[in-house]
Amino acid sequence: MKRKIRPLSPHLLIYKPQLTSIFSIFHRISAFFLFVCLILFLILLYGNDFYLSFFVFYLFYYYYFSFFKILFYFVSYFLFFIFLFHMINGLRHLSWDFGFGLQIKNVYTTGIFVFFLSFLIAIIFILI
Secondary structure (H helix, E strand, C coil): CCCCCCCCCCHHHHCCCCHHHHHHHHHHHHHHHHHHHHHHHHHHHHHHHHCHHHHHHHHHHHHHCHHHHHHHHHHHHHHHHHHHHHHHHHHHHHHHHCCCCCCHHHHHHHHHHHHHHHHHHHHHHHHC
């Protein structure tokens, strides 16, 4: 008898991704990303306190290379967007815990609202 080759878990292949599941996954990824950035920032802060050559090294690249400035602005915008998305989406989850906005139409509307509000506030932050 010949064995048929079938995938073990076809659930990822047959279901269309929903907006709610994408935002839930992105919320968890953003939490992990913010945690990693916090750890890296603390390591950088430690290096600046005890090894002053790190600070001089970063100042040299920041002032003398325009690409580093563009990269710094892009990373700061991205981190701020991720932070805003995580915070506003957390407020959305708190409203769900209190029982507000649990209808499917409200869930989709608030999801799109959270994304665009965090994007808009981050753009305003960059323009200021």
